[in-house]
Amino acid sequence: MKGKKHMLTKNNETILLNNVTKTYGSKTIVENVSFAVRPGRVTGFLGPNGAGKSTTLRILLGIDRPTSGTALIEGKPYIEHAQPLRTVGAMIDGASAIPERRGIDHLSWIAQSNRIPKQRIYEVLETVGLTNAAKMRVRKYSLGMKQRLGLAAALLGEPRILVLDEPVNGLDPEGIRTIRGFLREYVQKGNTVLLSSHLMDETSKIVDDIVIINKGKIIVSGTLDDVNKGYSSLEEAFLGLTGSKGGESW
Numbered sequence: 001m002k003g004k005k006h007m008l009t010k011n012n013e014t015i016l017l018n019n020v021t022k023t024y025g026s027k028t029i030v031e032n033v034s035f036a037v038r039p040g041r042v043t044g045f046l047g048p049n050g051a052g053k054s055t056t057l058r059i060l061l062g063i064d065r066p067t068s069g070t071a072l073i074e075g076k077p078y079i080e081h082a083q084p085l086r087t088v089g090a091m092i093d094g095a096s097a098i099p100e101r102r103g104i105d106h107l108s109w110i111a112q113s114n115r116i117p118k119q120r121i122y123e124v125l126e127t128v129g130l131t132n133a134a135k136m137r138v139r140k141y142s143l144g145m146k147q148r149l150g151l152a153a154a155l156l157g158e159p160r161i162l163v164l165d166e167p168v169n170g171l172d173p174e175g176i177r178t179i180r181g182f183l184r185e186y187v188q189k190g191n192t193v194l195l196s197s198h199l200m201d202e203t204s205k206i207v208d209d210i211v212i213i214n215k216g217k218i219i220v221s222g223t224l225d226d227v228n229k230g231y232s233s234l235e236e237a238f239l240g241l242t243g244s245k246g247g248e249s250w
């Protein structure tokens with residue numbers, strides 16, 4: 001399979017990026033990034049370190065402004081949503097909780113500042129399997145536990161859409177299985193997941209659709225099966241599509 005492919009329809013999307021470009025000074029970080037994300041599917045936003053994934057997600061979540069182009073969630077920019085946390089749950093930095101805080105206090109703080117009832121904290125702790133570790137200080141959490149705390153925070157507002165930056169980073173196979181099960185159930189209810197990763201083969205176990213970015217540009221998007229066709233793995237597909245050799249950019 002050669003050349004660009006954009007196979008996702010733009011009819012039923014919950015997330016739609018249209019020609020998003022971001023420059024810092026003379027440096028172009030992402031260029032004309034366009035893709036659509038559909039409900040009921042887990043979409044993987046994949047690419048090597050430094051490809052522009054976090055920058056794109058930060059623009060989608062209104063943390064950064066694009067130099068040009070639009071990033072829409074259910075038809076409007078993130079910041080125009082009246083209750084963004086109830087529409088989109090985001091995990092941008094899984095390990096971002098203050099280390100001296102207890103897990104439960106991290107969640108309480110977010111819940112209080114967003115008028116989310118206390119009961120919801122216990123529900124999300126249960127969902128991610130942190131109930132027994134809720135009173136531990138975050139500095140004692142493993143990387144996997146911090147990722148789960150980040151996911152719990154993203155779920156607080158019962159959002160219809162989850163945007164997760166590198167959620168499988170640092171997870172062992174068991175952790176990956178758990179998150180896969182959770183995300184599968186979540187999208188089966190008609191919700192949407194967009195997650196980024198530089199770990200192609202781990203992520204391919206979780207996703208339905210993929211969008212691959214390399215050096216700030218989208219090189220392919222479509223269903224996992226379509227993009228994988230003719231390759232032994234997603235990593236092979238990436239190497240084939242970019243014309244790079246193994247080990248160059250991973």
Ligand SMILES: Nc1ncnc2c1ncn2[C@@H]1O[C@H](COP(=O)(O)OP(=O)(O)OP(=O)(O)O)[C@@H](O)[C@H]1O
Binds near residue numbers: 050198
């Ligand atoms: N504020 C900034 N000013 C200048 N350059 C930046 C800024 N933010 C990001 N970059 C650069 O943009 C490029 C893309 O970074 P980004 O974090 O979006 O990539 P990524 O695909 O998420 O990579 P990673 O997997 O390593 O997080 C990098 O070269 C980074 O140094």
